[in-house]
Amino acid sequence: MDAVLQALINGIISGTLLAVPALGFSAIFAVLRFPNFAIGALATAGAYCAWVVNVSLGLPIPVAIFAAFVGAGLAGALLEYGALERLGRGGALMKAIGSLAMGMVIENIVRFIFGNDLQAFDLPLARDIVFGPIRVGPQQLNNLVLALVIMAAVWAFLSLTSLGRSMRAVADNPDLARLKGVNPRFIALVTVAIGSGLCGIGGTLIGLDTAIDPLVGGRVLLSVFAAAVLGGLGSIPGAVAGAFLIGIVEEFTVLALSPAYRLAVGFIVILVVLTVRPSGLLGSKAN
DSSP: OHHHHHHHHHHHHHHHHHHHHHHHHHHHHHHHOSOOTTHHHHHHHHHHHHHIIIIISOOOHHHHHHHHHHHHHHHHHHHIIIIIHHHGGGOHHHHHHHHHHHHHHHHHHHHHHHOSSOBOOOOOOOOOEEETTEEEOHHHHHHHHHHHHHHHHHHHHHHHSHHHHHHHHHHHOHHHHHHTTOOHHHHHHHHHHHHHHHHHHHHHHHHHHSOBOTTTTHHHHHHHHHHHHHHOTTOHHHHHHHHHHHHHHHHHHHHHSOGGGHHHHHHHHHHHHHHHOTTOSSOSSOO
């Protein structure tokens, strides 16, 4: 029973770490209608921006996280309008393949600049916090709180600001939004920047939990994609629900199987859920 409770807590924490980049992935898909597989590399780029600010410049973690958001957001916007937009004439599949290729380019640029060694953030050493049979690292709790605050901020932005409502309008019906005076191209630029920035924050939170290397974002790319598909591609609340479910399933898998099977079991869950509900848990127009 103790192991089950520990796996549940670990799954919830893992889910929050997946939810932040999954939000970015779903937001980009909802507006641009293609799966941007460069998000793994953008998460890596954001994590290294944060690492430079924290370790090289000696600034605190909150400033480093903001730098990750800005750095990854700028990189994502430049990638979209410097390369991927031109591939849009070939359709969504061409853009998806192009994003995969550009992600590899970004990862190799990071490898060329920073090398392949693991890098750690400047964090104080601290003992695990014990709640009865449950042990949680202080940084895990910090990441949990940070991720929840970021998710709440994204919800408030989309629900309470005119820019957020414009993003939702373009996602629902770009032609109707244009008739209402919304510029879909500008909204797409803002969405790509914000979505990419969220991926950068996600990579940073994963790095704070463990360490970073040029593949830190690539290793969670499939889990983030799985969370977005499970929740319903393009659905923001669905991405969060899918991330929590994937995180919990992966942690429970470790109780019975080798950790090498975590991702495989996650995709089995996707197949089961999509068999019953093809649009995902909370999606209505996945395609």
